[in-house]
Amino acid sequence: MNDLILLSHGSGGESMRKLIEFEFLRYFSNPILDELLDSGVFELSGTLAMTTDSYVINPIFFKNGDIGKLSVFGTLNDLCVVGAKPLFLSLSFIFEEGFPIQDLKKILNSISIAANSASVKIITGDTKVVEKNKGDKVFINTAGIGIIEKHRDWRNRKIQEGDLVIVSGSIGEHGLYIMLERLGVETDEEVCSDLANMTDIILGMLDNFNEVKFVRDATRGGVATVLNEISQKYHVEVEVYEEELPIKEWVKNASEVLGIDPLYAANEGKAVIVASPTQAPKIIQYLQQFDISKDARIIGKIKGFQKNKTYLITRLGTRRILESLKGDILPRIC
Amino acid sequence: MNDLILLSHGSGGESMRKLIEFEFLRYFSNPILDELLDSGVFELSGTLAMTTDSYVINPIFFKNGDIGKLSVFGTLNDLCVVGAKPLFLSLSFIFEEGFPIQDLKKILNSISIAANSASVKIITGDTKVVEKNKGDKVFINTAGIGIIEKHRDWRNRKIQEGDLVIVSGSIGEHGLYIMLERLGVETDEEVCSDLANMTDIILGMLDNFNEVKFVRDATRGGVATVLNEISQKYHVEVEVYEEELPIKEWVKNASEVLGIDPLYAANEGKAVIVASPTQAPKIIQYLQQFDISKDARIIGKIKGFQKNKTYLITRLGTRRILESLKGDILPRIC
Numbered sequence: 001m002n003d004l005i006l007l008s009h010g011s012g013g014e015s016m017r018k019l020i021e022f023e024f025l026r027y028f029s030n031p032i033l034d035e036l037l038d039s040g041v042f043e044l045s046g047t048l049a050m051t052t053d054s055y056v057i058n059p060i061f062f063k064n065g066d067i068g069k070l071s072v073f074g075t076l077n078d079l080c081v082v083g084a085k086p087l088f089l090s091l092s093f094i095f096e097e098g099f100p101i102q103d104l105k106k107i108l109n110s111i112s113i114a115a116n117s118a119s120v121k122i123i124t125g126d127t128k129v130v131e132k133n134k135g136d137k138v139f140i141n142t143a144g145i146g147i148i149e150k151h152r153d154w155r156n157r158k159i160q161e162g163d164l165v166i167v168s169g170s171i172g173e174h175g176l177y178i179m180l181e182r183l184g185v186e187t188d189e190e191v192c193s194d195l196a197n198m199t200d201i202i203l204g205m206l207d208n209f210n211e212v213k214f215v216r217d218a219t220r221g222g223v224a225t226v227l228n229e230i231s232q233k234y235h236v237e238v239e240v241y242e243e244e245l246p247i248k249e250w251v252k253n254a255s256e257v258l259g260i261d262p263l264y265a266a267n268e269g270k271a272v273i274v275a276s277p278t279q280a281p282k283i284i285q286y287l288q289q290f291d292i293s294k295d296a297r298i299i300g301k302i303k304g305f306q307k308n309k310t311y312l313i314t315r316l317g318t319r320r321i322l323e324s325l326k327g328d329i330l331p332r333i334c
Numbered sequence: 335m336n337d338l339i340l341l342s343h344g345s346g347g348e349s350m351r352k353l354i355e356f357e358f359l360r361y362f363s364n365p366i367l368d369e370l371l372d373s374g375v376f377e378l379s380g381t382l383a384m385t386t387d388s389y390v391i392n393p394i395f396f397k398n399g400d401i402g403k404l405s406v407f408g409t410l411n412d413l414c415v416v417g418a419k420p421l422f423l424s425l426s427f428i429f430e431e432g433f434p435i436q437d438l439k440k441i442l443n444s445i446s447i448a449a450n451s452a453s454v455k456i457i458t459g460d461t462k463v464v465e466k467n468k469g470d471k472v473f474i475n476t477a478g479i480g481i482i483e484k485h486r487d488w489r490n491r492k493i494q495e496g497d498l499v500i501v502s503g504s505i506g507e508h509g510l511y512i513m514l515e516r517l518g519v520e521t522d523e524e525v526c527s528d529l530a531n532m533t534d535i536i537l538g539m540l541d542n543f544n545e546v547k548f549v550r551d552a553t554r555g556g557v558a559t560v561l562n563e564i565s566q567k568y569h570v571e572v573e574v575y576e577e578e579l580p581i582k583e584w585v586k587n588a589s590e591v592l593g594i595d596p597l598y599a600a601n602e603g604k605a606v607i608v609a610s611p612t613q614a615p616k617i618i619q620y621l622q623q624f625d626i627s628k629d630a631r632i633i634g635k636i637k638g639f640q641k642n643k644t645y646l647i648t649r650l651g652t653r654r655i656l657e658s659l660k661g662d663i664l665p666r667i668c
Contacts, residue, residue, distance in 0.1 A: 010390075010666075012554025012600070013659025017563075036567070038385055038412035038551055041482065041489070045379035051372055052424035052477055056462045078372040090386035090477045094428070128390045128473075130666060136468035143386055143424045143477030148375065155375070217372055220346025229351075233370065266346070325347025332344075332464060 005099040010129030019127065023104065027112040028091075028122040040123025042088060044147065049084035051075055052143040058332040060137050061106070062181055063192040067140055068107035072114035073197045074219070074268060074334060075144040080199040081215040081271055083153050083206050084146030086118060091142055092126040096135035107138070118197050120144070152206035157213040159234045164280035165300035166273040168201070168293045169194070170246040171223050172262025174269075175330050176254045191250045196269030196292040209283050211276035218270050219334055221325040224263040226272040227300070227310040228324040237307035240300035240322060242314045263312075264325045266333045274302065339433040344463030353461065357438065361446040362425075362456040374457025376422060378481065383418035385409055386477040392666045394471050395440070396515055397526040401474055402441035406448035407531045408553070408602060408668060409478040414533040415549040415605055417487050417540050418480030420452060425476055426460040430469035441472070452531050454478070486540035491547040493568045498614035499634035500607040502535070502627045503528070504580040505557050506596025508603075509664050510588040525584050530603030530626040543617050545610035552604050553668055555659040558597040560606040561634070561644040562658040571641035574634035574656060576648045597646075598659045600667045608636065 008015040025033065032040045053074050060067040072089065079086040091111065095104075115122055173194040180187055198217070206212055214234075218226045223245075231238045247255075247262050255262050269292050275283050280298055287296035312322040342349040359367065366374045387408050394401040406423065413420040425445065429438075449456055507528040514521055532551070540546055548568075552560045557579075565572045581589075581596050589596050603626050609617050614632055621630035646656040 007665040008661050011659055013559055037416050039383035039416045039418060041383050041416060044382050048378050049373035049375045050422060050424055051458050052426045053460045054426040054428050054462050054475055056428060056464050082371050082373045082375060084373060088384060090384055092386045092388045092475055094388050094390060094473055124385050126387045128388050130390050133467055134470035136464060139428055141388055141426055141475040225347055325345055327342045331341040
């Protein structure tokens, strides 16, 4: 096996077969994948969810993760927020010619650990190679399939005035950390991405609380963008309290230096939740038990209908419109 | 809306939302996608198949198709060859900054036509943007979900000595045409890709013939590589007759000029099939009814076991080993 990915590794021929058999199958062997059919085949019945994401993050390796771990957890998070238990993933690589096979091994290992930790199976895949400077190291696409048990399906629950808005933990870490990393800033151990698999905490929350009415992963665009999606989708006014926002000290500092508001910075392990005022405090108690959601907080409230706006009540008590992310502050954050 | 794709279109914020609402949803509106959840949600029960492919073809527009049509039909073909009726697709774009929105509209239109023609729904998607020279125009990933009716599931049928090898039509067209296109050669109308959705003919074949024992899409690596997969997977000797190979005149000519054997050139609408000797001739009759498989032919035979080799019986009557594609003759063909 050569040390670098060559165009021939995407040819469909012998070198691709060897790459798949000697590298990929070593990490992901399971009866479905081992059949090596054009499609992965499995039995499943019920309300299913499917999602997809292409990951183009730069850098591909970072302090507490890499593009591989992100490709698994990012897609699992998209499934669990609709109440789906993730089961199967597809995995598709676009390599830039010359990508080191050593780095591929690291990524495959990290995908394998992430998938095993979540009991999901990689059941089908694809490998393409593009010429030098027609790609950037590696892009990964994962698509995921999950199953929604009826009691976890929040889609038909009605958001009402007075419902509370929760964020599942401290915000802005992934985006700000990746930005610091890209700038080559040396950082302490605590300064890292919040990349985490939220499946267990989100499904557990949906098992225990039947008045959860909305859940969304606050990735690109940050919490502010999700809040705007809520106000636009349900035609409601959302009011958010600046002083309730859980933001770590290093995020505050970095955000001041970089001029990036943590409300707009990407998260990779945080959800925005809307729940009834009776259950919201208990949901906070539930979430605070777990490490990845120990800073869960009620940050806002659903106010009037027909307003389609999100407002921030600042520390000074003033009220300003909180818009969706405009322009592009952080390219290739995921 | 700007005329070019900007980094901000991948930001997760306002410009991305507008791109999705004004462009994507216009083409793919359906109740599942319109919910705009992190995942597409649907009801389904049975034996399911999932597949994925990233498409990096260059050029992105060609005579009888484009990267959009290819992204749909390529994935449908991977589903139908395992006996699955395709139902749902995910759709994920990686744009190079500066990609013209006019071209995106053409591609979306072509995806929409292709998906509608096959009655499949796009139920979830993703959009990323990378900097100039970190990608190449646009890469598209589709993942597909289909359902396998029991009588179409050939996976447990045993390949036996004497079974016949069929190719569903003339070979090598996609690969050789794209190569000519890339070289800027002016070509007649008949010189084009064989890109086609094989779903109806393959599922119809599986409905009518219960002694079909293997079906595979002969894409990258060509028919020779699929034949080698058969001999390696089932530990059989496969004998192929050169004079039976259906090859169009222009493919023969192009293959001589370019030095590319049509047996190794990619197809995008051709399958290799193994069936019992009693049913194979009837399968040929069945396939020849349809335009995309009118040149279907029995091209070979399963000989002894435990050989793991594919042989070509040449026009001169000599016998030579037909290996898998070595190296890389045609990068970025799909």
